[in-house]
Amino acid sequence: MGENKSLKELILERIEERELTAEKIIQMTEIPRHYFDALVKEEADKLPAAPYIRGYLQKIAVALELDPRTLWEMYKVEQSPKASGSNDRLPENRFAIKSKKAGWGWLAVLAVVAIAYLGINAGQLFGKPSLAINQPSSETEIVGLADFLATGIIDPKDKILINREEVFVDQSGKFQKSVSLQPGLNTLEFTVKRFLGRETTEVRKVIYQPTAQPLEEKQI
Structure with missing residues (x-):
C-alpha cells in the first residue's frame, strides 16, 4: 500500500x-486543524516534533x-522530522486507562474511617443491650x-418488646406499658x-x- x-x-x-x-477525520482524531492541514499539504516547517507527528x-x-507503520515510514522518507526536545511528549491518548491510584487512595481512607468507627462503636452496634426494669x-x-403498669429504661437507640409487642421508648430511653x-x-x-x-x-x-370484698358489701 502506498507504492x-x-x-x-x-x-x-x-x-x-x-x-x-477532512473535517470528519479531524473530529474523529482530535488532531488540531492546522497540524492536519500541514500534514496533507506537506508543510513540514509547520509541524511539531517527531513524537507528535x-x-x-x-x-x-x-x-x-x-x-500506522506505513504512514510513518512514508513520512520519514518524504520529510525530515524535527527532533524532539527534552520537554516534548506524545499527545495524550484520551482512550488510555487512567491511573487508579487516586481512587484507591480514597478507598483506603474510607476503609480506615469505617474500621475506626466500628472499633469505637462496636459495643453500641454489636453488644448486648441493657435493660433496667422498674416495675415489676x-x-x-x-x-x-388488675391494671398493672410495667415500666423501665433502655438505650433509646434499642427497641423493647413486652410479651412480643413493641413498646414506645422516649428520647431518654424510658418505656411503659x-x-x-x-x-x-x-x-x-x-x-x-x-x-x-x-x-x-x-x-x-x-x-x-x-x-376480697368487705363483709357488709356482700350482705347488701
Whole structure:
C-alpha cells in the first residue's frame, strides 16, 4: 500500500474512498486543524516534533483503516522530522486507562474511617443491650389490682418488646406499658433488641390476687 503515491495522496484518496471529509477525520482524531492541514499539504516547517507527528499519523491510520507503520515510514522518507526536545511528549491518548491510584487512595481512607468507627462503636452496634426494669420491681410480685403498669429504661437507640409487642421508648430511653392482669399468675417477658446486635430478655412474674370484698358489701 502506498507504492508510487505520496503520503498526501494516500490520505486524501483513502478519505474519498471511505466517503469521509477532512473535517470528519479531524473530529474523529482530535488532531488540531492546522497540524492536519500541514500534514496533507506537506508543510513540514509547520509541524511539531517527531513524537507528535507519529502520534497524529497513528490516529489518522486508525480512522482510515491503514497501517500506522506505513504512514510513518512514508513520512520519514518524504520529510525530515524535527527532533524532539527534552520537554516534548506524545499527545495524550484520551482512550488510555487512567491511573487508579487516586481512587484507591480514597478507598483506603474510607476503609480506615469505617474500621475506626466500628472499633469505637462496636459495643453500641454489636453488644448486648441493657435493660433496667422498674416495675415489676422483683422477679415475682403480688398485686391486688388488675391494671398493672410495667415500666423501665433502655438505650433509646434499642427497641423493647413486652410479651412480643413493641413498646414506645422516649428520647431518654424510658418505656411503659399498661397490662390487664388475669387472676392468678401472669408472666411478663421483656425483650430488648439492638440493630446488628444481640438481645436481652428478662421474665417477671406478677400474681394478681383480687382484693376480697368487705363483709357488709356482700350482705347488701
